[in-house]
Amino acid sequence: MSDDIFRLxxxxxxxxLLKLVNSAFQPIRQLDIDWPSTRADIQMVSENIEHHSAIVLERDGKLISTITIRFPWESETPPSKYPFVWWFATLPEYKGQGAGSKLLTYVEEKVLRDMLKAPALTLGTSARKHPWLADMYRRRGYEVYFEQEKDGDIGVMMHKVLIPERFNPTLLGAPSWA
Structure with missing residues (x-):
């Protein structure tokens, strides 16, 4: 097996990347969760790559996992004043093999904490329709800081502190969709 490559x-x-996202988010679509990633098309994927930092994990020349970092300065109404991660997806055939965890750890520790000195990061997920995902993030040290019940689901915003001595909880704020 060749080495894994992390890159933009x-x-x-x-x-x-569209094939990866579509295959990974198929089960989410079946849960009737309407996230942008669940209805991605080539234009959305291209715009995500062009406007944000889409990090991929490549193995043997194949993209196997991805996560995108959105920064607060990219929008007039960012979800938080800390980086926000979304479009986290791993090819189904790599499920349970640690590829997604490896990529998320790389983004949390190497990119956000070590390179960019981000004190924390945030993400949003479903706590009712997709409860195992919120639990997975909790096991990784994420905490819920905002939740809202809407359309039969509970949307939660979670954060993970990367540099405790620099973390300011007032910068989490409420998401613009609240």
């Missing part, structure tokens, strides 16, 4: 996605990756 490029627009040349859009087609392969």
């Amino acid at each position: 996605a490029t627009v040349e990756d859009a087609s392969e």
